[in-house]
Amino acid sequence: MLQKLELRSAVLSLVILFVGLFIWHFSTYVPVTGPVGVEFSQEQTDALKSQNMVAEDIEFYASQGVEFPQLEQIAALGLSREMIDMAGGIQALGISVPDENSAPAPGSLFPSPSQIGVELWATITDPFYVAGTNDMGYGIQMGYSLLRVIIGYTLAAAIAIPLGFLIGMSPVFYRALDPYIQILRPISPLAWMPIALFTIGDSELSSIFVIFICSLWPMLSNTAFGVASVRHDWVNVARTHELGALKTAFTVILPAAAPTIVTGMRISIGIAWLVIVAAEMLVGGTGIGYVVWNEWNGLRLDRMIVAILLIGVVGMLLDAIFGKLQRAVTYTE
Amino acid sequence: MAKPFLSVERLTQKFPDGAGGALTVFENATFGVEKGEFVCILGHSGCGKSTIMNVLAGLAEPTTGGVIMDGTEVSGPSLDRGVVFQNYSLLPWLSALKNVTFGVRARYQDWSKTKVEKHAKEFLAMVGLEGDVVYRKPSQLSGGMRQRVSIARAFANHPKLLLLDEPFGALDALTRGTIQEELLKIWGKTEQTVFMITHDIDEAILLADRILLMTNGPFARVAESVEITIPRPRNRTEIVEHPNYYAIRNHLVQFLGQHSKDLAGQENSGENNAPETVRIDMTQEAPEEEDASPHLRAVND
Structure with missing residues (x-):
């Protein structure tokens, strides 16, 4: 039954994918039309040659769709093609190509799924090339982003979890720190960026700081909540077994609050990954967020979409790691 | 007069009543428990049984009065006083075995890992938990099995006093019967001093050497101490045949049905606060009964 369910949902997923790609393909599909070539008769050619x-x-002008009367005008000028090109082409000389023979239709500006596919394949097969400061493989750029997230996030966890423990265990600290947390928490992490840039100065450290500050709150409040709501019975078990404060914290409160704490960690890593893209767009230089901005500025929408897709995949993987951790610490009462 | 092993002296507990005053739950509760004795306390809800239990466990402070165990005053929780809670209080992220070793490790910190485990398994086996079942988490155990684990955890620690807070309250009648017998067995082997709260009269008669009866609150007190004059080993099918069984049972029903109400709310002077000892023994020629002989009454009286 379950297998059947999995099979059915997998089939449905694929159907949705294909329908999506189909719609995308046809909404971006414009047939590329080249210039309509013109054929000249032998007499006309001879007349021009004369x-x-x-x-x-x-032959060149014919392939560009220039008709005979116009070509006669060009010939009458007695200029070579190089000189005409230097002057800005035949249009600049007041000789126009008839509309129906006109220049190629550019196709759609928005890349089609097949273009994305090509670009994606190129990225996957060569993720770590370095061709210049603005042209590096997405693997390297992703590495920069991940490194910033890991550093900022680890720092946040190192502070938020012990502090959350303290707040959760002590009603005095809970009340004393609560107003600060309530005010600081809703501030958009990017709003800290100017302060960080001014005080820290370094853009690299500033983006790490922004990751730190945005990862802090969910972990802090979840740890505090998890610790404060540990069942009193379990604490009593620790008390009747004469466990010291530290031992109680590690053997009873930590495992009891672990599911809530890991939930906080999972929310934090999700937010950190959202914020790093925005932060790198602001700060620039390296990172997958910068890539998105850079490709947009270069109007390489196909490469930009590949980068966006990869951001999604990495975010999913990060979440999956914490999902696994969450299942490991969850218990049923 | 020599002090008993556990001596509860003039315990009074007052809680704020929410209207600025104080509500006296029980007043001048005084009683003793001898070493190796199994004592049950019976009383209606709200008479403060659980509060007495918490004071004995060291989890709560009485307003006035004190508890002396083995010559030292009780203050704060201790490994010398093991507790079995009504809701089992097993740590759900640990297996049954780990829940017991958790306690054993706290008690015997110098023991090796294998010794701790062997000891824990021994006590789990005493309550009928053997084999793979000890590696299950509490959520994978039935209510009865969970309470067995909890009992094993408490006994494995060899506390000087074992406190049982309505341990079978949440179990169905059949399971309760089996575990009561397990409890008797393990108690017989360890000669543990046990103090137990219960609502169940038959359970109290089956298990206890002595039953303390509390009057209704507020101003509840321990009014009587009824000796259970039925020889051990007891078993639930045979004790009902004993001539003393219904005499004692009727006395208890009578007390809880009527006397506990009549005696309730009396602010006693504190002079005569030790419980009155009641001994009902129909097997002797001239039973000395203080109360109007209740043994002819119907049980449902």
Whole structure:
């Protein structure tokens, strides 16, 4: 039954994927039309050649869709193609190509799924190339982002979990620190960026600081809540077994509050991954957030979409790690 | 007069009543428990049984009065006083075995890991938990099994006094019967001093050497101490045949049904606060009964 359920949902997922790609493909599909070539009769060619026009040039203009009367005008100018090009092309000389033969339709500006696929494949097969400061493999850029997230997040955990323990165990600390937490928590992490840039100065450290500050609150409040709501019976078990404060904290309160704490950690890593993209867009230089901004500025939408897709995949993996950790510490009463 | 092993002296507990005054739950509760004795305390809800239990466990402070055990005053919880809570209080993230070793390790810190485990398994076996079942988490055990683990944890620590707070209150009648017998068995082997709260008269008669009866609150007190004159080893099917069984049972029903109400709310002077000893023995020629002989009454009286 379960297998059948899994199979059915997998099939449905694939159907949704294909329908999505299909819609995407057709909404971005514009047939690329090249210029309509023009054929000249032998007399016309001879007439042009008699006006000192090279056979090569006649062929070129014909492939560009320039009609005979216009070509006669060009020939009458007695200029070579190089000189015409230097002057800005035939249009600049007042000779126009008839509309129906006009220049290629550019296709859609928004990349189609197949273009993304090509770009994605190129990224996956060569993720770590370095061709310049603004042209590095997405693997390297992702590495920069992950490193910042890991440093900022680890610092936040190192402070939030012990502090949360203290707040959860002591009603005095809980009440004393609560107003600060309530005010600081709703501030958008990016609002800290100017302060960080001014005080810390270094843009690298500033983005780490922003990750730190945004990861702090969910872990802090969840740890405090988890610790404060440990069943009193379990604490009594520790008390009747004469466990000291430290031993009680590690053998009873920590395992009892672990599911809530890990939930906080999971929320934090999710927020940190959201924020790093925005922070790197602001700070620039390296990182996957910067890549998105950079590709947008270069109008390489196909590469930008690949980067966005990879942000999603990495975020999913980060969440999955904490999901696994969460299942490991969860208990049923 | 020599002090008993556990001496509860003029215990009074007052709680704020929410209207600025104080509510006296019980007043001048005084009684003793001898070493190796199994004592049950019976009384209606609200008479402060659980509060007495918490004071004995060291989890709560009485307003006035004190508890002396083995010559020292009780203050704060201690490994010398093991507690079995009504809701088992097993740590749900640990297996049954780990829950017991948790206690044993706290008690015998110098023991090796294998010794701790062997000791824990021994006591789990005493309450009928053997084999793979000890590696299960509490959530995978039935209510009865959980309470067995909790009992094993308490006995494995060899406390000087074992406190049982309505241990079978949440169990169905059949399971309760089995575990009562397990409890008797393990108690017989360890000669543990036990103090137990219960609501169940039959359970109290089956298990106890002595039953303390409390009057209703507020101003509750321990009014009587009824000796259970039924020889051990007891077993639930045979004790009902004993001539003393219904005499004692009727006395208890009578007290809880009527006397506990009549005696309630009397602010006693504190002079005569030790419980009155009641001994009902129909097997002797001239039973000395203080109360109007209740043994002819119907049980449902």
